[in-house]
Amino acid sequence: GQNIDQPTEMTATEGAIVQINCTYQTSGFNGLFWYQQHAGEAPTFLSYNVLDGLEEKGRFSSFLSRSKGYSYLLLKELQMKDSASYLCAVRDILTGGGNKLTFGTGTQLKVEL
Amino acid sequence: GAVVSQHPSWVICKSGTSVKIECRSLDFQATTMFWYRQFPKQSLMLMATSNEGSKATYEQGVEKDKFLINHASLTLSTLTVTSAHPEDSSFYICSASLAGGAHEQYFGPGTRLTVT
Numbered sequence: 001g002q003n004i005d006q007p008t009e010m011t012a013t014e015g016a017i018v019q020i021n022c023t024y025q026t027s028g029f030n031g032l033f034w035y036q037q038h039a040g041e042a043p044t045f046l047s048y049n050v051l052d053g054l055e056e057k058g059r060f061s062s063f064l065s066r067s068k069g070y071s072y073l074l075l076k077e078l079q080m081k082d083s084a085s086y087l088c089a090v091r092d093i094l095t096g097g098g099n100k101l102t103f104g105t106g107t108q109l110k111v112e113l
Numbered sequence: 114g115a116v117v118s119q120h121p122s123w124v125i126c127k128s129g130t131s132v133k134i135e136c137r138s139l140d141f142q143a144t145t146m147f148w149y150r151q152f153p154k155q156s157l158m159l160m161a162t163s164n165e166g167s168k169a170t171y172e173q174g175v176e177k178d179k180f181l182i183n184h185a186s187l188t189l190s191t192l193t194v195t196s197a198h199p200e201d202s203s204f205y206i207c208s209a210s211l212a213g214g215a216h217e218q219y220f221g222p223g224t225r226l227t228v229t
């Protein structure tokens with residue numbers, strides 16, 4: 001099976017930078033995804049990492065270290081609308097035809113003035 | 114592109130009745146669709162993986178006779194909650210992957226089911 005750990009909640013200030021960490025354990029790693037989910041809505045895709053390193057997309061960046069089983073999502077220039085739950089999900093090549101995602105419990109981010 | 118729709122967006126039903134939820138990929142063909150359930154303030158839990166033209170693969174602890182999944186075409190999968198009970202009240206979300214693709218899943222907007 002897979003173990004995915006994220007902090008339950010975080011608070012940050014508008015305009016600041018916040019880093020959300022995710023650690024995982026899986027036997028057949030085949031990619032890590034970050035999703036944003038606002039309350040009562042479906043998750044929306046933010047980023048995908050399968051190789052080590054940093055992927056940057058506008059205000060959002062995601063980093064992966066496969067040897068450490070570690071990823072983080074970096075949000076810059078925080079806005080109030082970034083208040084949401086951020087889900088880390090790992091894909092395992094050994095399960096579900098190689099396309100099954102296992103989600104962490106999510107990190108509830110609150111952006112304050 | 115890669116839009117997934119769900120219908121209905123919300124439904125209220127009486128205990129003991131059945132409810133069908135549809136998941137459609139609108140602008141792409143989805144070989145595989147996934148059904149998730151999410152309880153309040155919890156993460157998504159995969160219920161089953163649905164492949165077009167074959168039987169769904171259910172996760173451990175999910176009753177296949179209670180949650181009937183049909184994936185009759187490359188653009189449509191349905192989840193039927195049979196003999197619903199109040200504990201089945203939840204947010205049901207489907208997702209779809211591009212045929213042969215190995216990247217992200219595209220999620221539908223979800224269906225809020227309330228069983229009274």
